[in-house]
Amino acid sequence: MGKILSIRRRPHYISPMLQTDTRIERERKTVEAMIRLFCAGHHGGRGLCRKCEELLAYAGKRLDKCPYGKDKPTCAHCPVHCYSPGMRDRVREVMRWSGPRMIWRHPVLAAFHLLDGRRKVPTLPAPKGGTRK
Numbered sequence: 001m002g003k004i005l006s007i008r009r010r011p012h013y014i015s016p017m018l019q020t021d022t023r024i025e026r027e028r029k030t031v032e033a034m035i036r037l038f039c040a041g042h043h044g045g046r047g048l049c050r051k052c053e054e055l056l057a058y059a060g061k062r063l064d065k066c067p068y069g070k071d072k073p074t075c076a077h078c079p080v081h082c083y084s085p086g087m088r089d090r091v092r093e094v095m096r097w098s099g100p101r102m103i104w105r106h107p108v109l110a111a112f113h114l115l116d117g118r119r120k121v122p123t124l125p126a127p128k129g130g131t132r133k
């Protein structure tokens, strides 16, 4: 667990508010921000359209069930593919499009997401759930 040390040395001035957020909460905010960006750019309505809302709800549910809990890697690095194939494609499309735009719209979330992405994926004692929907 020596790795934790370097994590704690992250510059906390980035955003004091987010210090208390767990990685999961952060990931939740990140995915929500990405889906909102994507929807606004593609489906053009006010708020989320039904499909994007459904995707967001699905992503939230997956996060609730994430076997990694607080040690969760970012989804792009996660070895447990917990999304159903269809949803996975959709969320990938969202992330491909919104990812680069996040830097401008949500620099703090984007920065944390990049930092989180550098963490090594923790080894699960008994990985399961790879086939869950």
Ligand SMILES: [Zn+2]
Binding pocket: 038, 039, 040, 042, 043, 048, 049, 050, 051, 052, 053
């Ligand atoms: Zn939409």
